[in-house]
Amino acid sequence: MHPASARAAEGLDARFASVGDDYAKLCAARLNIDMTRGKPSAAQLDLSNAMLNLPGNGDYLQADGGDARNYFGSVQGLLEARVLFARMMGAPPERILIGNNSSLALMHDCIVYALIKGVPGGAAPWSAAKSIMFLCPVPGYDRHFAICEAYGIKMLAVPLTGSGPDMDIVERLALDPSVRGMWCVPKYSNPTGEIYSEETIERIARMPTGAGDFRVFWDNAYGVHHLTGRPMEIANILELCEQAGHSHRPLVFASTSKMTFAGAGLGLLAASEANIAWFVARCSQRSIGPDKLNQLRHVRVLRDHAGIERLMAAHRKLLQPKFEAVDAAFARRLQGKGIARWSKPLGGYFVSVDVHEGCAARVVALAKRAGIEMVPAGQTFPYRTDPRDSNLRIAPSFPPLNDVSAAAEGIAICIEYAVAEHRSSERKG
Amino acid sequence: MHPASARAAEGLDARFASVGDDYAKLCAARLNIDMTRGKPSAAQLDLSNAMLNLPGNGDYLQADGGDARNYFGSVQGLLEARVLFARMMGAPPERILIGNNSSLALMHDCIVYALIKGVPGGAAPWSAAKSIMFLCPVPGYDRHFAICEAYGIKMLAVPLTGSGPDMDIVERLALDPSVRGMWCVPKYSNPTGEIYSEETIERIARMPTGAGDFRVFWDNAYGVHHLTGRPMEIANILELCEQAGHSHRPLVFASTSKMTFAGAGLGLLAASEANIAWFVARCSQRSIGPDKLNQLRHVRVLRDHAGIERLMAAHRKLLQPKFEAVDAAFARRLQGKGIARWSKPLGGYFVSVDVHEGCAARVVALAKRAGIEMVPAGQTFPYRTDPRDSNLRIAPSFPPLNDVSAAAEGIAICIEYAVAEHRSSERKG
Numbered sequence: 001m002h003p004a005s006a007r008a009a010e011g012l013d014a015r016f017a018s019v020g021d022d023y024a025k026l027c028a029a030r031l032n033i034d035m036t037r038g039k040p041s042a043a044q045l046d047l048s049n050a051m052l053n054l055p056g057n058g059d060y061l062q063a064d065g066g067d068a069r070n071y072f073g074s075v076q077g078l079l080e081a082r083v084l085f086a087r088m089m090g091a092p093p094e095r096i097l098i099g100n101n102s103s104l105a106l107m108h109d110c111i112v113y114a115l116i117k118g119v120p121g122g123a124a125p126w127s128a129a130k131s132i133m134f135l136c137p138v139p140g141y142d143r144h145f146a147i148c149e150a151y152g153i154k155m156l157a158v159p160l161t162g163s164g165p166d167m168d169i170v171e172r173l174a175l176d177p178s179v180r181g182m183w184c185v186p187k188y189s190n191p192t193g194e195i196y197s198e199e200t201i202e203r204i205a206r207m208p209t210g211a212g213d214f215r216v217f218w219d220n221a222y223g224v225h226h227l228t229g230r231p232m233e234i235a236n237i238l239e240l241c242e243q244a245g246h247s248h249r250p251l252v253f254a255s256t257s258k259m260t261f262a263g264a265g266l267g268l269l270a271a272s273e274a275n276i277a278w279f280v281a282r283c284s285q286r287s288i289g290p291d292k293l294n295q296l297r298h299v300r301v302l303r304d305h306a307g308i309e310r311l312m313a314a315h316r317k318l319l320q321p322k323f324e325a326v327d328a329a330f331a332r333r334l335q336g337k338g339i340a341r342w343s344k345p346l347g348g349y350f351v352s353v354d355v356h357e358g359c360a361a362r363v364v365a366l367a368k369r370a371g372i373e374m375v376p377a378g379q380t381f382p383y384r385t386d387p388r389d390s391n392l393r394i395a396p397s398f399p400p401l402n403d404v405s406a407a408a409e410g411i412a413i414c415i416e417y418a419v420a421e422h423r424s425s426e427r428k429g
Numbered sequence: 430m431h432p433a434s435a436r437a438a439e440g441l442d443a444r445f446a447s448v449g450d451d452y453a454k455l456c457a458a459r460l461n462i463d464m465t466r467g468k469p470s471a472a473q474l475d476l477s478n479a480m481l482n483l484p485g486n487g488d489y490l491q492a493d494g495g496d497a498r499n500y501f502g503s504v505q506g507l508l509e510a511r512v513l514f515a516r517m518m519g520a521p522p523e524r525i526l527i528g529n530n531s532s533l534a535l536m537h538d539c540i541v542y543a544l545i546k547g548v549p550g551g552a553a554p555w556s557a558a559k560s561i562m563f564l565c566p567v568p569g570y571d572r573h574f575a576i577c578e579a580y581g582i583k584m585l586a587v588p589l590t591g592s593g594p595d596m597d598i599v600e601r602l603a604l605d606p607s608v609r610g611m612w613c614v615p616k617y618s619n620p621t622g623e624i625y626s627e628e629t630i631e632r633i634a635r636m637p638t639g640a641g642d643f644r645v646f647w648d649n650a651y652g653v654h655h656l657t658g659r660p661m662e663i664a665n666i667l668e669l670c671e672q673a674g675h676s677h678r679p680l681v682f683a684s685t686s687k688m689t690f691a692g693a694g695l696g697l698l699a700a701s702e703a704n705i706a707w708f709v710a711r712c713s714q715r716s717i718g719p720d721k722l723n724q725l726r727h728v729r730v731l732r733d734h735a736g737i738e739r740l741m742a743a744h745r746k747l748l749q750p751k752f753e754a755v756d757a758a759f760a761r762r763l764q765g766k767g768i769a770r771w772s773k774p775l776g777g778y779f780v781s782v783d784v785h786e787g788c789a790a791r792v793v794a795l796a797k798r799a800g801i802e803m804v805p806a807g808q809t810f811p812y813r814t815d816p817r818d819s820n821l822r823i824a825p826s827f828p829p830l831n832d833v834s835a836a837a838e839g840i841a842i843c844i845e846y847a848v849a850e851h852r853s854s855e856r857k858g
Contacts, residue, residue, distance in 0.1 A: 037500065045489075045498040052489060052722070053482035060474075060481060069474040069690040071466065100529045102716035109715070112541055116556075116580065127545075127556070143714075150714045151545065261498040264722040285572075285579045286538070287531035291723065293481070293693040 016420040023366065023417045026410050031371035033407040038190065038349035039398040040262050040315075047314050048260040054297040068292040075284050076276070081266070081295040087305045088224055089254060090236045091270035097279060099290050103255035103267035106279075107217055108147050110251055110269075113282040114180070114215070115151060120274040121248050122213030126180055135173055135182035137165040139352060139380035139391045141190045144183045144219070148382070153180075155382035160192055164200030171203065177210035181217055187234050188222035191352040191380055191393040193345025198235045205240035205249070216241075218252045222348040224312045225258060227320050232346055238270060247272040256298060258349065259311060266298055322396040322404045326351050329408035339419040340412075342394075351394040352380075353411075359418040360389045366414040372407045445849040452795065452846045455839050460800035462836040467619070467778035468827040469691050469744075476743050477689040483726040497721040504713050505705070510695070510724040516734045517653055518683060519665045520699035526708055528719050532684035532696035535708075536646055537576050539680055539698075542711040543609070543644070544580060549703040550677050551642030555609055564602055564611035566594040568781060568809035568820045570619045573612045573648065577811070582609075584811035589621055593629030600632065606639035610646055616663050617651035620781040620809055620822040622774025627664045634669035634678070645670075647681045651777040653741045654687060656749050661775055667699060676701040685727060687778065688740060695727055751825040751833045755780050758837035768848040769841075771823075780823040781809075782840075788847040789818045795843035801836045 055068070063080040066072040076082070077098030086093050099106050110119075115132075118125040126132050133154040136145060148155050156173055158165045164186070173179055184204070186196040196204075204216060218237050226232070237250045248271075256265035269279065302308050327344055330353075334340045342353040355363060360377035367374050375393050378386040394411065396404045484497070492509040495501040505511070506527030515522050528535050539548075544561075547554040555561050562583040565574060577584050585602055587594045593615070602608055613633070615625040625633075633645060647666050655661065666679045677700075685694035698708060731737050756773055759782075763769045771782040784792055789806035796803050804822050807815040823840065825833045 039500050042496060042499075045496065048498075049486050052484055052486045055481055057478050057481045067471060067474065069477075069692055070471075071468050071686075071691045073692075101720040105716040112545065116541065116544065143717075147714055150711075257500075261722065262500045263498055263502075263718060264720045282579075285576055287534040288572075289692060291530040291693045291720065293690065294720065294723070 013424065016424055019413065019416040019420050022413045023370070026370045026413050029371075029406070031403075031406055031410060033371065033399050033403045033410075034373045035395050035399065035407050035411070036373050036375045037398070038258070038395045040258055041318065041398050041400070043318050044315055044397070045261060047311060048301065051260060051297050051301050054300050055293060056300075059300070060293065060296070062292065062296070068296045071288050073289055073292060075280055075287065075289045077290055078292055078295040078299065080299050084299055084302060084304060084308075085254075085268055088308060089252060089268055089270040091238055091252065095238075095270055095273060095276055097269045097276055098295055099267040099269070099283075101257070101263065101265050101267065101294070103219070103221070103253045103257070103269075104143055106267045106269045107144070107219065107251075107253055109283065109286075110215070110217070110279065111147055111151060111153070113279070117282065119213050119215060119248070120272075120278050129178065129180075131178045133176065133179045135165070135170055135179060136382050137182075137184065137189075137194075138382070139191055139386070139393070140183060141185060141219070142375075142379045142384070144217070145382045145384075157382055160189070160194050162194065164194060164196035167200055167203045167207075171207045174207055174209045174214065179209070180211050180213065181215045183217050183219065185219050185221060186237070187220055187232065188225060188227075188345055188348030190221065190348065191343075191350035191391075193343040193348055193350065193352065195232050195346065196234055201235040201237055202240055205237060205246060206244045214249060216250045218250050220252060220254050221258070223254055224308055225349070226312065226316055226347045227323055228316075228346050230346075238272075242272070248275055251275060259308065259315070260298060260301070264294065266295060319397055321401055323351065325401060325405040326394060326396050326408040329405060330412050333409065333412035334415060337416070340415050349395060349397050351396065353392040353394060353415070354390050355392060355415050356419040356422060357388045357390050359415070359422050360386060360392050362418040362421070363392060363411070363414045366418055367411055370410055370414065372410050372414075374411070442853070445853055448842065448845045448849050451842045452799070455799045455842050458800075458835075460832075460835055460839060462800065462828050462832045462839075463802045464824050464828065464833075464836050464840070465802050465804045466827070467687070467824045469687055470747065470827050470829070472747050473744055473826070474690060476740060477730060480689060480726050480730050483729050484722060485729075488729070489722065489725070491721065491725070497725045500717050502718055502721060504709055504716065504718045506719055507721055507724040507728065509728050513728055513731060513733065513737075514683075514697055517737060518681060518697055518699040520667055520681065524667075524699055524702060524705055526698045526705055527724055528696040528698070528712075530686070530692065530694050530696065530723070532648070532650070532682045532686070532698075533572055535696045535698045536573070536648065536680075536682055538712065538715075539644070539646070539708065540576055540580060540582070540610075542708070546711065548642045548644060548677070549701075549707050558607065558609075560607045562605065562608045564594070564599055564608060565811050566613065566618075567811070568620055568815070568822070569612060570614060570648070571804075571808045571813070573646070574811045574813075586811055589618070589623050591623065593623060593625035596629055596632045596636075600636045603636055603638045603643065608638070609640050609642065610644045612646050612648065614648050614650060615666070616649055616661065617654060617656075617774055617777030619650065619777065620772075620779035620820075622772040622777055622779065622781065624661050624775065625663055630664040630666055631669055634666060634675060635673045643678060645679045647679050649681060649683050650687070652683055653737055654778070655741065655745055655776045656752055657775050659775075667701075671701070677704055680704060688737065688744070689727060689730065693723065695724060748826055750830055752780065754830060754834040755823060755825050755837040758834060759841050762838065762841035763844060766845070769844050778824060778826050780825065782821040782823060782844070783819050784821060784844050785848040785851060786817045786819050788844070788851050789815060789821050791847040791850070792821060792840065792843045795847055796840055799839055799843065801839050801843075803840070
């Protein structure tokens with residue numbers, strides 16, 4: 001071995017030994033912290049406890065005089081609820097549909113209906129095609145990818161750039177008529193915190209597509225979920241698509257799961273008139289209508305867009321320190337070592353970490369042994385496979401602040417340890 | 430014309446003239462009564478008003494300690510809710526799944542998943558077959574038939590006998606491998622009030638089927654919805670099928686839509702372990718889980734099976750007089766005239782009337798002109814076509830008692846008028 005390499009190796013071994021001590025201490029601390037999913041904390045849920053006895057005895061009349069307890073009304077949801085969320089959705093109430101407690105269910109059903117029955121502007125049901133493909137900006141939301149996988153929709157990964165997906169690649173792939181859709185989390189993206197730039201959104205709206213019935217699944221899950229005092233705004237995909245002559249392209253989703261109650265919120269869909277009519281027609285076969293009392297509950301507690309903003313400011317107060325704790329722990333242990341880069345999100349629920357290639361799964365295993373539950377490595381990629389085994393998703397919202405600090409410190413140690421181990425084995429190999 | 434015929438014709442014309450006067454008076458009364466759908470009345474909904482401020486501030490802990498406000502838990506629904514409904518469903522809690530506010534949605538999704546992915550015991554997705562058929566006892570529930578129609582499932586009508594579908598026909602048709610399922614409303618059936626006999630249910634459980642993955646969609650929508658002091662019980666399809674070696678055959682549905690709130694109840698599914706696991710796997714792609722707070726609300730207000738029975742007895746008090754009013758009006762005007770037969774249901778939400786062949790649509794049109802809204806004739810048949818144009822469905826639950834009496838009287842007049850008119854035109858023709 002060359003003397004310089006030998007000296008470097010010694011340095012590495014010394015660092016390895018030192019981080020090994022740290023990891024041993026971490027394990028001895030016997031943590032038990034769940035950092036897997038983007039769940040609100042109990043304190044966040046407490047913000048909406050008033051809903052637990054809403055709408056209140058005697059309060060069940062809809063704005064149109066209908067009885068929200070009964071079957072009356074449209075599958076599109078209560079008008080007053082659609083008015084409440086119009087600004088958040090970037091669409092007038094008549095182009096909004098409000099379902100039950102899951103926007104994922106609305107996305108799922110759009111895909112299922114597209115597969116079995118086709119969509120407006122389409123010549124046939126999607127399932128009639130030999131091959132169906134979706135563009136998947138990565139890293140992304142595992143549950144989006146799981147729907148595609150369940151229904152045999154081939155996923156094409158597209159790298160994110162920091163201002164949305166690489167549009168050169170998107171525009172090229174979208175020309176293939178088999179490519180029928182694209183997943184987007186355009187704001188405070190899961191997990192990278194990505195905010196799609198105006199240019200990106202314009203290009204998504206304008207781009208020619210091979211399929212005449214191409215759909216953008218625009219999951220604006222974190223539209224009002226700011227982590228700083230400077231709320232970010234993004235371009236309105238519905239308007240840009242309409243201007244570009246592609247008004248049926250976007251299906252815009254959101255939910256109140258991370259506003260009111262994660263398990264008992266409202267799922268929302270905004271889209272062109274034809275798309276809404278299509279979805280209404282389809283889901284009218286499925287149910288007489290959504291739970292209107294839960295919509296009334298949301299109207300009573302949130303009142304208007306200012307009410308939404310007040311609630312989200314209260315969430316921010318609880319969330320911001322947790323994200324700061326993660327950043328502080330990572331900065332302390334990882335800054336300048338060239339072994340990991342992590343996001344500093346301005347909103348949303350996640351910190352995304354890219355560690356030295358080939359180390360992510362090992363980090364998760366080390367963390368698990370140390371009592372820190374992380375989402376499996378690869379989970380943020382189609383088919384649960386990160387080709388570089390590099391990306392980790394950190395969800396700091398649920399545990400108490402102290403636990404978040406401890407977990408972030410612990411994960412940083414696991415990253416150091418895994419990378420040192422990896423380099424050591426590379427050297428030996 | 431033969432003198433006897435002429436005299437008969439004169440009698441007919443006189444009766445026609447007299448009922449014509451009655452019909453003119455009916456129109457002059459300018460009624461405005463909706464007898465279309467099986468909706469609970471406001472007074473019935475009031476019985477559950479306590480739910481409007483449940484579970485109550487501070488009450489959100491599940492029996493397992495989980496937080497019902499959050500994402501935690503299984504897509505199968507809260508254990509305590511499944512325990513609550515176990516007796517009503519005729520299945521242990523582990524074979525029950527509780528969804529959101531619509532059992533129709535569960536039925537719809539079972540069919541959609543069967544089409545796209547197949548069911549346990551099936552060799553392929555149903556959609557892979559050239560032709561799929563369902564047996565449809567008639568008259569039946571229009572929304573069942575609408576799902577079949579929407580997804581291209583051919584419906585084969587089977588007459589009801591008074592103790593369930595004609596099983597000789599069912600057994601014969603079920604031998605066709607294209608026949609993959611059958612709709613049943615086994616108790617207080619919509620609309621005939623039919624109660625399937627033990628023999629019928631045993632034969633459904635035992636019968637050989639051409640399809641290895643045949644499913645009985647057992648919509649026990651009115652299982653606890655008695656209209657008399659003598660609750661009727663039916664055989665347990667799940668147990669009988671298990672005994673017959675067909676444990677995966679039945680999918681048992683129910684809901685609390687006509688127990689608590691029609692628009693904000695719970696949809697329930699009971700089935701074999703494999704069927705429940707199948708549905709859980711499928712709907713786990715769709716949503717993180719159902720609205721657990723609404724399940725908790727039901728647990729708090731109903732408490733146990735005795736609580737369900739108390740609530741249903743209170744419903745009966747409100748419903749029974751309305752059904753008696755319909756029967757009284759029909760008896761007064763139609764008894765012994767040989768122009769209509771109507772059901773005297775022991776439970777459920779409907780009175781079914783079979784009028785002189787070829788007259789049902791005319792009755793609905795006459796009633797409409799007189800301000801009485803009825804469901805379109807034919808609606809209770811596959812493809813909305815009653816081959817005999819004879820069946821009418823009366824839904825007395827929603828309007829106040831006085832209106833129900835007036836509407837029943839009015840419908841009886843319309844029946845007399847339509848039949849007289851029909852006979853008169855037959856004679857002239």
